[in-house]
């Protein structure tokens with residue numbers, strides 16, 4: 441359960457403005473809706489796991505890295521530093537070219553641009569599930585007698601098959617998506633990558649249909665990080681499937 445008590449007060453290093461943020465005692469992330477590009481279907485986090493924000497002075501900040509913590513309070517009238525609006529991302533990328541911030545802005549933009557595919561996939565998946573449910577209900581009508589109903593005999597209940605995963609759809613990234621993903625690959629290749637970065641790089645290479653490179657990057661990932669995401673990227677790259685996908689729990 442996510443628990444909040446009071447606020448944390450921080451200072452923006454760009455202009456010295458003070459901001460409040462909820463003081464989280466614990467955070468609960470629903471991992472059942474996490475995608476291979478790092479998108480969480482969560483009101484607080486969405487694709488901006490890095491916490492990219494825009495200060496009211498116009499500077500861009502990464503919440504956990506750049507803000508200077510100065511105290512806590514029960515209540516405050518200070519403004520909250522909100523996550524950057526998705527439509528401001530191209531401007532942020534332009535302003536942050538050739539700095540460390542460019543990578544963060546492009547990561548957030550990558551997930552945001554994948555959202556169109558995600559929406560289509562979710563729509564198709566729901567249609568598929570509704571069809572499967574209808575077919576099941578037609579094949580398994582409620583045949584209880586009045587006596588069984590009176591005695592509270594339960595009606596047949598539809599249960600989706602366990603492990604039944606709706607397959608990926610064709611994924612055709614736009615020129616903007618391709619350009620952004622290619623630049624991210626360049627930035628990651630140049631950086632000193634940890635295992636999480638390597639998984640991100642392997643996923644980008646897969647979504648760009650560079651499947652051999654993706655599998656070669658995965659071979660550099662340490663054993664500790666060979667998790668569900670690792671297995672998913674490996675399977676989809678081997679099958680030459682480029683689409684973003686839900687990570688199995």
Ligand SMILES: [Zn+2]
Nearest residue numbers: 454455495497
């Ligand atoms: Zn500022």
